[in-house]
């Protein structure tokens with residue numbers, strides 16, 4: 001370690017004072033209109049795997065990135081201009097003037113190195129249903145995707161959807177995704193979803209959910225217990241909590257089932273040693289259910305839980321959440337694009353003492369790109385600051401800036417998934433989950449403030465290098481090894497629509513591949 005040469009960067013930490021009234025802020029309510037064995041990569045359990053070459057570099061490669069602007073995301077290390085040494089899948093050293101004669105050297109000058117983004121809530125199975133409904137309301141989304149299409153996905157459609165989601169994630173610097181998989185129509189669907197994450201090379205927290213068959217009977221007052229197959233998945237497929245693909249439980253909680261069902265589901269998850277994620281505060285329904293308060297009363301709230309959305313959870317509930325040590329996931333883009341859920345709770349969570357993580361949610365409606373999620377969160381804050389009457393004074397309510405957003409999208413995501421011991425920051429000893437962003441690109445130069453440049457202007461095209469646990473999955477600006485996914489995704493989408501009795505959306509000619517090797521002059 002060369003910590004003596006590092007400069008410590010102070011980042012503003014929003015206060016944790018109790019919620020203050022926020023002049024000009026809209027109501028918290030929603031808009032009124034609305035060990036045993038695990039599968040090794042490329043070894044299918046039940047599904048035929050057509051996919052794709054694996055990411056190339058061996059994970060034990062030694063790589064030395066030199067001369068980059070490093071945003072470590074580690075409060076002890078801060079930001080500095082210098083070097084990052086990766087070996088055996090780990091970050092082994094950071095500092096200035098690092099030398100390692102065995103390492104392949106990557107010129108980082110003019111680039112930022114930062115931790116890979118962590119998306120704490122994505123329904124990855126919708127990867128091949130990408131961008132179908134940018135103007136859907138929440139009821140329209142449920143009707144179209146969950147009720148009409150969901151029952152017709154085969155296990156192979158789930159595999160392809162997950163691969164499509166993972167490919168775009170890796171391309172855009174997302175190195176970890178928590179896949180909230182409410183497409184557990186059969187055990188084979190679970191197997192296929194997990195297989196895709198092994199094959200894609202991403203770090204995945206597979207959150208086992210419920211089926212999309214008879215979708216309406218599984219949500220909004222459901223009296224059905226969580227599918228028992230989660231036990232098999234835990235025991236047979238994902239017993240190792242230190243693996244690249246691990247298991248969580250995506251539960252419905254008291255908001256989407258009943259208090260009794262929620263208690264039994266939570267007991268099952270904890271019996272299996274699984275962290276829990278739960279959608280709460282969804283629109284008017286969530287405002288009536290007070291799910292977090294119900295869980296607090298029953299003594300079930302705990303630090304092993306992540307609460308997703310929280311749009312219409314009360315400020316008091318958010319303080320209960322904070323008091324329990326639980327975490328939160330704000331799907332800012334989805335919440336502002338899809339009427340019916342409520343507004344992003346980012347500032348209210350900060351006021352309650354919680355630094356949230358960020359998430360994409362459904363690619364059928366919004367981009368799976370965390371740059372877009374960060375921008376949406378910021379846009380909503382600034383909209384609120386402007387206020388209905390143009391008031392700019394938000395009083396004592398904590399606000400956030402670009403640096404905070406990068407923290408929400410990285411280390412807070414790792415904490416929310418319980419994997420901050422291995423990822424979420426550029427810290428020696430952690431796995432090498434990182435990306436390199438070219439600051440000399442026309443949309444980012446002169447990058448006067450690096451976090452601000454990345455948040456306001458960044459996109460996947462600026463991401464030139466991505467590593468997951470030291471394995472290079474994108475190099476020279478080109479995603480490695482997902483050549484067949486565009487064709488597979490189009491075929492899968494067409495098949496799902498036909499099975500649902502719908503005519504498939506038209507597709508443009510020539511959409512056949514992502515990543516075109518040798519299209520870029522730089523190599524790393």
Ligand SMILES: [Zn+2]
Nearest residue numbers: 121180279361
């Ligand atoms: Zn969701």
